[in-house]
Amino acid sequence: MGNLYKTTAKRRSVVPQEVVGGRIRQSSMQHILAAAERIFAQAGFGGATMAELAAAAGLPKANLHYYFGTKEKLYRALLEGILALWLDAADCIVPERHPQAALPAYIRAKLALSRDRPYASKVFANEVLHGAPHLRSYLGLELRRRVDSKAVVIEGWIARGWMDDVDPRHLLFILWAATQTYADFETQIRAVLGVAALGAAEFAAAEEMVMRLVLKGCGVRPMASEAAQGERICPS
Amino acid sequence: MGNLYKTTAKRRSVVPQEVVGGRIRQSSMQHILAAAERIFAQAGFGGATMAELAAAAGLPKANLHYYFGTKEKLYRALLEGILALWLDAADCIVPERHPQAALPAYIRAKLALSRDRPYASKVFANEVLHGAPHLRSYLGLELRRRVDSKAVVIEGWIARGWMDDVDPRHLLFILWAATQTYADFETQIRAVLGVAALGAAEFAAAEEMVMRLVLKGCGVRPMASEAAQGERICPS
DNA sequence: ACCAAAACTGACCAAACGGTCAACTTGTTT
């Protein structure tokens, strides 16, 4: 998706904010966004300063303004990128798939995001925590639509007797919380476990626990072993 | 806990930071802390300004500095108060009590905190999210000790065959996440559910869902109906 | 009524902040 960059098109001469442009532009912007992800995660929007962001990106401050205009626009660009990641994870949840295959795939996808993109998770969490001032419209429209459609899928599973009659939305809320806590509250979890970093062992234990609670807790009946459905990992 | 205030003791003449003092002092400080809880929750530590905090408390800025010295000391005082609340909630988890009584009591206590003190929950979440720079030592010592002792209790339950063999610590992580998400991610949940505020109905649904996942998911066996143990609510 | 301690306040300050700009260098096209 997104318009292809047409080399013949006249580009605007003042700072453009589309994600198009030349080699240098794209690589610089990605570089800045990567640094911003870490800094915003650690300090929050208000706590992060442009000087910090610039230092983390290894560029002069004016450079960030050249590409993104303002601190807020940089932040929004970062948020939008993170959002796309988050939305795609739910692609596992489709009507034809048995919950005993779909739910583990979803849980794995969400835990993988927590493991591989902890800063992104924290930026998103921070945004929602403070009332989602930059995401309000999105949450009420796009996300709500998506969740509604997933809720219909889960209700279908319930109707077919594949699992207990549970509230699909609250199931998702708790599933999100359980998986994202390993990114967002990583500091607390590390402290309690007494480990320097969350590694494969911790995420394996987390996966087992979430799987158990969700599958057993929702009474997901073992499916008729159509092996094909089972072990495919979720796209992303 | 905490030293009793001795009226004969000489008080320091420069701004004291103990939670002792006259009527006015205590009521003013509590008033400021209540306002700070809301503002820090909404804006984070870096995003909140002393002017905002003062306006929310209905006092001139200099007044906050008179009582708390600096923004950071005010924030720490707030955090410490919140911490005490959080720790007490786990008092339900004791060896003699059957998990079918203890776990529901704990879940209710945690959900009650999310419902009644959402700002406090958000301040705590925000702090941990950003690496807990003001709580590091606490997390690694006090909290860790407490969790270790609760883990022993749960292992006792498992040994007695009262529930499945699960990792006690990860059970707690997910239980915390599932209950706190209704405060910390309230914005997202409201948007998805399309309600103006989370009320009794939403918290009832949350309670049912968390209960189901934890009790059924952990295979908590129904206890021998010693009615006395059952319905007592957790202290706090 | 008296008075010292406590509480309160508006005005003020240095530092840090987000953002701008003109000058300069590098890249790209023809």
Next chain:
DNA sequence: AAACAAGTTGACCGTTTGGTCAGTTTTGGT
């Protein structure tokens, strides 16, 4: 190699920030 756009940079600016302070009012014990 000329010509123009894209990218880079240090210096600068108006505003906001956390914090201070001298001076005033209120409180509470005697």
